[in-house]
Amino acid sequence: MSEKTNLKKYKMFVGGKWAQSASGEYFESFDPYTAEPWCLIPQAKAEDVDRAVQAAHEAFIHGEWPKLGATERGMLMRRLGDLIAKNADVLARVEVKDNGKLISEMAAQLKYVPQWYYYYGGLADKIEGAVIPIDKPAFNFTRHEPLGVCAAISAWNSPLMLASWKLAPALAAGNTVVLKPSEYTSASALEFARLVEAAGFPPGVINIVTGFGPECGGPLVEHPLVRKVAFTGSDRTGEHIYATAAKGLKRVSLELGGKSPNIVFDDCDMDDAVKGAVSGIFAATGQTCIAGSRLLVQERIHNEFVDKLVAFAKTARMGNPMETETQVGPVTNIPQYEKVLGYIDVAKGEGAETVLGGGKAERPECGSGWFVEPTIFTGVNNKMRIAQEEVFGPVLSVIPFKDDDEAIEVGNDVVFGLAAGVWTQNIRRALLMSERLQAGTVWVNTYRAVSYMSPFGGYKRSGLGRENGQEAIREYMQTKSVWISTATEVPNPFVMR
Numbered sequence: 001m002s003e004k005t006n007l008k009k010y011k012m013f014v015g016g017k018w019a020q021s022a023s024g025e026y027f028e029s030f031d032p033y034t035a036e037p038w039c040l041i042p043q044a045k046a047e048d049v050d051r052a053v054q055a056a057h058e059a060f061i062h063g064e065w066p067k068l069g070a071t072e073r074g075m076l077m078r079r080l081g082d083l084i085a086k087n088a089d090v091l092a093r094v095e096v097k098d099n100g101k102l103i104s105e106m107a108a109q110l111k112y113v114p115q116w117y118y119y120y121g122g123l124a125d126k127i128e129g130a131v132i133p134i135d136k137p138a139f140n141f142t143r144h145e146p147l148g149v150c151a152a153i154s155a156w157n158s159p160l161m162l163a164s165w166k167l168a169p170a171l172a173a174g175n176t177v178v179l180k181p182s183e184y185t186s187a188s189a190l191e192f193a194r195l196v197e198a199a200g201f202p203p204g205v206i207n208i209v210t211g212f213g214p215e216c217g218g219p220l221v222e223h224p225l226v227r228k229v230a231f232t233g234s235d236r237t238g239e240h241i242y243a244t245a246a247k248g249l250k251r252v253s254l255e256l257g258g259k260s261p262n263i264v265f266d267d268c269d270m271d272d273a274v275k276g277a278v279s280g281i282f283a284a285t286g287q288t289c290i291a292g293s294r295l296l297v298q299e300r301i302h303n304e305f306v307d308k309l310v311a312f313a314k315t316a317r318m319g320n321p322m323e324t325e326t327q328v329g330p331v332t333n334i335p336q337y338e339k340v341l342g343y344i345d346v347a348k349g350e351g352a353e354t355v356l357g358g359g360k361a362e363r364p365e366c367g368s369g370w371f372v373e374p375t376i377f378t379g380v381n382n383k384m385r386i387a388q389e390e391v392f393g394p395v396l397s398v399i400p401f402k403d404d405d406e407a408i409e410v411g412n413d414v415v416f417g418l419a420a421g422v423w424t425q426n427i428r429r430a431l432l433m434s435e436r437l438q439a440g441t442v443w444v445n446t447y448r449a450v451s452y453m454s455p456f457g458g459y460k461r462s463g464l465g466r467e468n469g470q471e472a473i474r475e476y477m478q479t480k481s482v483w484i485s486t487a488t489e490v491p492n493p494f495v496m497r
């Protein structure tokens, strides 16, 4: 730990109380722009996790929460949404301190986050069962009930937004939650806990524990009282969590990585497509699961398109992410910084041609932060590692293709299937491509659009289940079938009815 003693010390939020970790240990959270620690986060381990899960279980079984009607749950959620809206700028600044993403993006994101609480708060009292015209002398109906304690484990790139994708439907459904944010970006979740307290949620309904993956996330996934694990992170961790949760026969939803194709046809509006390609890979410094990291360009326009793209990407202003004019910020953490630089070397070693960037950014405006130059490789073929593996940084691979069939073949030839972009003016082509692409989201003539209303999730190794939209609430509910006999005679007890 650093020698600095003046760092802000956060507390966790467990059972409605502010708490240190049982061991009293903290870890540092770093500002990627200065490469310096800026606050201290409690280091929770199994004992702390157990306390949080017990509190969530108690709140689910005995607390005020199960006594509230769905409408009242929704009202509490809307109050929380209002508080987030009021505090969006503060929360955004804390997130930028932790993950180095642009203040312009994080402020807009935090202003949008309340919509999850409004939307699912509104949905809370609209979950209706059915009366089934059953073929037996009985009145049969269904109820959709909560699961119990849900664990939410999330990644560092959009901390409170990704957490809210889990919390909002889980709460609307009547569950209680233990959230473990990423160890790189825990502070905003602990600031958010203040708002949970102010909104008046009963103790134990929302608990936040902070710590490292295996040491804190591990016991949370394993805990026998946890009934569902909602996870955002890498496919490797997702696979491990899926296997662990399987031992407890827990429900799981997984939002994992991607290697999304952004496909540019020769009939596109080229200026729009250039901007779409840039926003697909250089926005958020490429640190988004939906990054359009493989740019497939139709052969006839390949050279002209690459020239325009490089010219445009060159103008990107790097620097302090807290300044609203900055367009490309640092990479969030050292392991990620080293991983991105490692992949740049891999691409060069595989024979890809560097047409932009290709290493560390050592510009004065980048200070001592973890900056990588926006990098574009051409001459990539889809079998190369740089085309197959998720880099999670500002590194774009350009792959030429001949026709629609080849675009589909190359586009789908990865283990992931999170998203895809298509740039064309031809509506028939747009529809056929959106049908044939193996991806949970397809954007036509746009990229990186998400909404609380529209389902989001992955095909193949990009995940299981869906977040957002009406179907997400079902991920946090179970269905009960209730039978009330209307028989006038007692049937033979030895025969199945």
Ligand code: NAD
Pocket (backbone or CB within 6 Å): 153, 154, 155, 156, 157, 158, 162, 180, 181, 182, 183, 211, 212, 213, 214, 216, 217, 218, 221, 232, 233, 234, 235, 237, 238, 240, 241, 254, 255, 256, 257, 258, 288, 289, 290, 390, 392, 418, 458, 462, 463
């Ligand atoms: P990660 O898998 O390293 O960590 C994600 C979370 O899991 C963190 O909170 C971490 O502490 C926790 N964790 C790690 N090991 C664990 C274990 N053994 N048991 C329980 N929890 C554990 O991922 P990351 O580096 O934080 O995030 C980057 C990845 O997330 C990328 O692959 C990216 O594509 C993906 N991502 C996906 C989406 C999506 O919605 N599909 C969104 C954002 C990021």
